[in-house]
Amino acid sequence: MATIYQVAELAGVSLATVSRVMNGNVKVSEKSRAKVQSAMKELGYQPNIIAQSLASNRTNRVGVLVSELSGPFFSYMLAVVESALREEGKHAIITAGHSDVAKEQEGIEFLLGCRCDALILHIDAISDEYLLKLKERNVPFSLINHRIDEIADCCFTVDNEQGGYLAAKAVIDCGHTRIAYISGPEFKEDARMRLNGHKRALAEAGLTFDEALHYRGNYNEDGGKEGFDQLSEQRFSALVCANDEMATGAMYSARKHGLDLPHDLSIVGYDDQVFARYTYPTLTTIKNPIAEMGSMAAKWVLKEVYNINTTETIHNTFEPKLIIRNSIEENT
Amino acid sequence: MATIYQVAELAGVSLATVSRVMNGNVKVSEKSRAKVQSAMKELGYQPNIIAQSLASNRTNRVGVLVSELSGPFFSYMLAVVESALREEGKHAIITAGHSDVAKEQEGIEFLLGCRCDALILHIDAISDEYLLKLKERNVPFSLINHRIDEIADCCFTVDNEQGGYLAAKAVIDCGHTRIAYISGPEFKEDARMRLNGHKRALAEAGLTFDEALHYRGNYNEDGGKEGFDQLSEQRFSALVCANDEMATGAMYSARKHGLDLPHDLSIVGYDDQVFARYTYPTLTTIKNPIAEMGSMAAKWVLKEVYNINTTETIHNTFEPKLIIRNSIEENT
DNA sequence: AACATAAATGAAAGCGCTTTCATTGTTTGT
DNA sequence: ACAAACAATGAAAGCGCTTTCATTTATGTT
Numbered sequence: 126m127a128t129i130y131q132v133a134e135l136a137g138v139s140l141a142t143v144s145r146v147m148n149g150n151v152k153v154s155e156k157s158r159a160k161v162q163s164a165m166k167e168l169g170y171q172p173n174i175i176a177q178s179l180a181s182n183r184t185n186r187v188g189v190l191v192s193e194l195s196g197p198f199f200s201y202m203l204a205v206v207e208s209a210l211r212e213e214g215k216h217a218i219i220t221a222g223h224s225d226v227a228k229e230q231e232g233i234e235f236l237l238g239c240r241c242d243a244l245i246l247h248i249d250a251i252s253d254e255y256l257l258k259l260k261e262r263n264v265p266f267s268l269i270n271h272r273i274d275e276i277a278d279c280c281f282t283v284d285n286e287q288g289g290y291l292a293a294k295a296v297i298d299c300g301h302t303r304i305a306y307i308s309g310p311e312f313k314e315d316a317r318m319r320l321n322g323h324k325r326a327l328a329e330a331g332l333t334f335d336e337a338l339h340y341r342g343n344y345n346e347d348g349g350k351e352g353f354d355q356l357s358e359q360r361f362s363a364l365v366c367a368n369d370e371m372a373t374g375a376m377y378s379a380r381k382h383g384l385d386l387p388h389d390l391s392i393v394g395y396d397d398q399v400f401a402r403y404t405y406p407t408l409t410t411i412k413n414p415i416a417e418m419g420s421m422a423a424k425w426v427l428k429e430v431y432n433i434n435t436t437e438t439i440h441n442t443f444e445p446k447l448i449i450r451n452s453i454e455e456n457t
Numbered sequence: 458m459a460t461i462y463q464v465a466e467l468a469g470v471s472l473a474t475v476s477r478v479m480n481g482n483v484k485v486s487e488k489s490r491a492k493v494q495s496a497m498k499e500l501g502y503q504p505n506i507i508a509q510s511l512a513s514n515r516t517n518r519v520g521v522l523v524s525e526l527s528g529p530f531f532s533y534m535l536a537v538v539e540s541a542l543r544e545e546g547k548h549a550i551i552t553a554g555h556s557d558v559a560k561e562q563e564g565i566e567f568l569l570g571c572r573c574d575a576l577i578l579h580i581d582a583i584s585d586e587y588l589l590k591l592k593e594r595n596v597p598f599s600l601i602n603h604r605i606d607e608i609a610d611c612c613f614t615v616d617n618e619q620g621g622y623l624a625a626k627a628v629i630d631c632g633h634t635r636i637a638y639i640s641g642p643e644f645k646e647d648a649r650m651r652l653n654g655h656k657r658a659l660a661e662a663g664l665t666f667d668e669a670l671h672y673r674g675n676y677n678e679d680g681g682k683e684g685f686d687q688l689s690e691q692r693f694s695a696l697v698c699a700n701d702e703m704a705t706g707a708m709y710s711a712r713k714h715g716l717d718l719p720h721d722l723s724i725v726g727y728d729d730q731v732f733a734r735y736t737y738p739t740l741t742t743i744k745n746p747i748a749e750m751g752s753m754a755a756k757w758v759l760k761e762v763y764n765i766n767t768t769e770t771i772h773n774t775f776e777p778k779l780i781i782r783n784s785i786e787e788n789t
Numbered sequence: 790a791a792c793a794t795a796a797a798t799g800a801a802a803g804c805g806c807t808t809t810c811a812t813t814g815t816t817t818g819t
Numbered sequence: 820a821c822a823a824a825c826a827a828t829g830a831a832a833g834c835g836c837t838t839t840c841a842t843t844t845a846t847g848t849t
Contacts, residue, residue: 177836181804195535200529200535201527207526405736473808473829473830508807513834
């Protein structure tokens with residue numbers, strides 16, 4: 126592996142000049158530049174990025190922490206983030222936090238230990254105070270799917286309230302009036318917001334939110350099954366679930382109770398997971414702009430930390446979108 | 458950030474001794490060790506891994522190239538690989554190859570440019586010659602889902618032939634005798650192997666493979682739909698598909714043709730994708746031991762490159778497994 | 790032509806470690 | 820008790836770059 130010395134020697138210049146040609150931040154005469162570039166080519170020179178990192182105190186690494194590496198949501202986001210970073214020659218170091226305070230903190234410490242220049246975090250469990258303290262430590266990071274008012278400019282979130290609204294609106298627009306709801310765990314911010322949006326849609330349509338038609342689920346398929354079982358004592362023609370897993374669970378139970386889907390019951394999910402296109406009937410759901418969020422979080426880092434400006438302006442909240450499939454029908 | 462000098466000073470030893478305490482490969486007296494350790498704790502010392510890398514010519518980075526970062530198969534594998542590596546203090550640098558020769562090569566060059574100590578590759582397009590040349594360049598790597606005889610010890614593959622066999626066997630065991638098959642693209646090794654296994658199962662049961670009951674698909678949902686449409690002119694009670702996407706496509710078409718699933722037609726998929734649990738009826742399929750393969754590929758690297766021995770012995774081929782769900786029924 | 794100014798360049802220090810080699814202090818064998 | 824062997828340690832070089840600062844070279848001005 127050729128070093129900068131050999132390039133300098135072959136080009137007949139000092140290694141400082143070679144370095145300047147590489148980095149392009151200081152002027153170098155055309156003549157020297159040409160000599161250096163041809164020497165680099167001749168030697169097949171590739172800079173040692175480790176040495177560069179040590180000397181410049183820049184690693185060009187960005188740490189990415191997500192709840193899980195597997196799972197459609199995060200893997201899709203990772204894909205977007207990685208390619209945005211790679212485009213600018215930055216390396217993504219990824220790790221998982223598993224929705225657990227200790228593991229998330231450990232993950233962050235791990236990434237910091239890797240001397241990442243910046244972090245992109247999707248956290249579930251860590252407290253705001255911890256994150257604010259991290260900011261104070263001058264660790265640049267952007268936050269996905271979680272908003273802290275004090276540092277709102279680096280938070281990239283989806284309007285879950287609006288998503289909840291759209292999901293309810295979808296069945297309201299089909300003429301449904303008795304609408305059940307299976308919500309997510311209340312400790313999750315997104316679950317609370319989705320429920321709020323749901324209530325807003327009902328109110329707007331002049332419908333009252335009936336606690337008897339509300340089941341508090343856990344975001345898992347089982348929660349959907351149990352939710353339907355409990356709710357089945359009530360009468361309703363539409364069921365909105367706070368995520369797709371619970372929606373499929375509810376479908377399962379509904380069918381077990383002898384319902385013909387979607388004729389006897391309209392169902393709406395949330396997240397537009399890959400499998401939503403494969404359920405029977407295919408699931409009407411709400412799609413989060415994951416790609417946009419991930420890409421924006423990456424761009425924020427590129428801009429703030431590396432001073433790489435995009436033409437695109439940074440914005441922080443993203444709108445969810447209704448995806449209509451076959452699981453809802455006009456109320457008859 | 459404290460440096461090794463400050464630790465040495467506080468501990469009253471030379472920095473060489475501090476380094477030795479950290480690395481643990483040279484004997485240090487108990488007294489010195491204790492002094493150093495308490496100094497490290499007092500200063501909150503964290504070694505600068507960049508400097509370590511430069512000095513030791515070891516980056517502790519492992520590059521991971523997969524076809525796609527999104528998608529259940531790879532994201533799950535990534536999760537396993539990452540955690541196996543992290544356990545030993547290695548960092549995974551990930552990137553995607555998008556099943557394209559140029560992009561895969563670019564990805565490998567990128568990872569090499571990151572000075573990874575080793576690579577873990579899942580490639581689709583790159584030629585064996587290229588990979589053999591890479592080995593000659595003394596780049597240590599392990600290969601997932603692809604076998605090259607010359608370097609078989611670093612190849613970790615699933616027995617796709619056996620998987621194809623198991624899929625066919627599942628419906629044969631249910632008493633089906635007229636069995637259709639939708640295969641994957643022939644340029645893919647796994648697709649060919651699955652088909653071979655299918656034929657073997659038929660032969661073993663004394664059934665002949667009928668080309669009229671064979672549709673050459675493309676691994677996509679559409680391929681499944683078109684496949685069923687074409688095959689529907691024939692008479693058969695079971696349909697085996699070379700992957701889950703095509704199976705769901707076929708389900709869709711079958712239902713469109715008025716069939717009652719699984720009563721009128723038993724269907725088997727392959728891959729056990731997440732959505733296989735959500736189709737209706739839920740899909741009987743073949744599960745690849747992705748986690749095991751990923752973990753083994755990581756262990757190979759840990760052992761060969763970092764001399765970290767596990768108790769576990771390395772083995773190279775993995776057995777697929779039949780997952781029985783509701784999409785197949787006894788032939789009546 | 791002589792000078793002031795600006796542009797290009799090189800020498801060298803330094804980034805924070807690892808590791809070699811020489812040195813010191815401690816055992817062991819006779 | 821003394822040489823021989825060994826264990827523990829420190830000094831210093833080196834990993835391949837960036838960057839500062841001093842120096843040289845080119846350019847413009849009168």
